[in-house]
Amino acid sequence: MPIQVLLNILIAFLWMFLQEQWSALSFIGGYIVGFIILFMIRRFLPTSFYGKKLVAIISLLLVFIRELVLSSITVTKQILQPKIKVTPGIFTIKTELEGELEVTLLSLLICLTPGSVVVEIAPDSKTLFVHAMDIPESSESVIKSQKIFEKAIKEVTR
Template identity: 30%
Template sequence: MVKQFLMNLLLAFTWVALTGVLYYSNFLFGFAIGFFLLWLMNRNERDQRYFNRVPKIIGFVLYFLYEMVKANIQVAYDVITPKFFMKPGIVKYPMEAESDFEINMLSTMIALTPGTLVIDVSEDRKVLYIHAMYMKSKEQFIEQIKERVERRLLEIIR
């Protein structure tokens, strides 16, 4: 998998060098062309993890950026208006993440979103304690984190 990623980067840099245009958009276009070429060359191989993971990673990054912008707008609106819409709460979140890396990535993704903060991890590493500024329902909050963040993140990591 690392070999395909490095080859994809090499193809993207080759594209940038051949076109002579050093912009992010040109590099991303070269990366997409390289990804497609590598997929064509390796579509009969048994190990397809790279070609399955890259679209999931891109989807997760776009989803996370959307959630980040939405949360920033919500917090900014709450700060600007005279009435507070906050309903803070602390949630005991049972997680499926097992390794230190998975727990660290999950807690980082949760903490990066404005309005949420990871307070602690239980000693048995099965529960996260999360503070949320906008807590309508604990069950809804847990389901949202589980389905939208943790499930997608674990699909990429595992």
């Protein structure tokens, strides 16, 4: 996959240099042309076409942005209330992910969403201990977002 990305960037630069003016727009056009060329010759490449992984990465990024906005709104609502009614605590999450990369990525995505922090990962890498700002609301939302994150991470890494 990395060789395909480099080849696509090389095609984009060649396309840009063949234009009258060098600009970001001509580079983007060249990147699109290179993407199409690589898609057409995908049978002759030693690895699978990187377009699928690119779509999966963009999908994971969009899922993270959505969860970030939703959890930020929830945390902001709790902070702006005249009397804060939160019950912080630690709960566990079981995961189906395998490998250090997948588990680390999941824990980082959970930590980056406001209101929850991964405190520890069990030695078997199947259990995450998460500290949440408000257990009744946060635990359900973190578990729901964790399942969404898991699905998106599996698409990217497998």
